[in-house]
Amino acid sequence: MPVRSFDEFPTINADRLWARHMEMAEIGPVEETGSCRLALTKEDKAARDLFARWCRDAGMQLRSDRAGNMFALRPGRDDRRPAVAAGSHLDTQPHGGRFDGVSGVLTALEVVETLNDAEIETEAPLMVINWTNEEGVRFAPGLLGSAWFAGRIDNETLDEILSTDGRRFADEADAVGWRGAASRDDLPMDAFFELHIEQGPVLEACGADVGIVASVQGLRWLDVQVTGSDAHAGTTPLDGRRDALLAAAAMLVELSATGRREGPDARVSVGRLKTATDGPSTVVGQAEFVIDIRHPNAAILNRLRDRCRQVCKEVAQAHGCAARVSDRFAVPPTQFDSTCVEALEQAAKSLQLSYRKMPSGALHDAANVASLVPTAMLFIPCRDGISHNVAEYASNEHLAAGCNVLLRAMLERAT
């Protein structure tokens, strides 16, 4: 029976969805509530094999590609149509939680199982995806599987990336048994949805059931090198110094203020500061740090970058130092597809859920996929905004609400 109106939508099985999360979390357990499944380790293999078993039990066929990305297919009535896809990643941080990535894969699987239970066929096929090495802990960079799939990394580069323990990506992908020959052309996609825990405090603070993500903010990294002059801490008067560390400290204060002046969506951070000398009795002559700048709007992001650069130059001069500022890395903001965003919004409304439209602060696989096919993301709240931490927690109710939104959006697109 084809589905014709929102009234006819089935409801997902929240108990099954929760039980799947708990079973997956038993692979690579850390402390009471955490998980450690670094990409292409034996824990990752076990997670993949479990996911594959669930997919096969649900009647899906599995394919995989050169990057070890896994694609589970549920046929449609018209298999010439491209698939409506959803998914995320099963790898975790070393002290990761049970929901980051996992929820996006398991809710997509739950959508298929719900349709199976309700004996609903879709016109277009459905696809559930597990992207390889999203976290970038064992192999850098992160989002590796989706970046390769989107053509942002070539075959040779992918194969030769070395893990932190010195192993080739290609060998490790072979070893887990999920390095296949499927290409992008073999896996035509009509749209991609990614459900993810928010990993921030906004939804919880405003009491919204779900977040509809219309964009992923862009990122720019600036390398800053501050040069002053080494000096004796006892003999050099305070007035005559060219203290690079003091100048860098003043820059950090001013950089944060610069970010704050651009409004609540701006992020300016310095997470690493190195000095050439490291002694309590030496005035520092050389300091280096990296500025991490983020904003969802490309023009504002670029303006922020220019202002940060200017701040470093001015503060350095005021301290008798010089600052060299260079661009290291940039990711432009991603705007998600308006029809996919709209589909999620309509689904949330039809379920009478409260939602908030928001940008994503973190990068996600969906940002890579968005360069290929219409894409959007859905956030669910997580307790205290905590993520990349064994204390990460999303409630069964929020998971179920998000999964029902995903179900309706996918079904609408596939019917």
Ligand SMILES: [Zn+2]
């Ligand atoms: Zn994630």
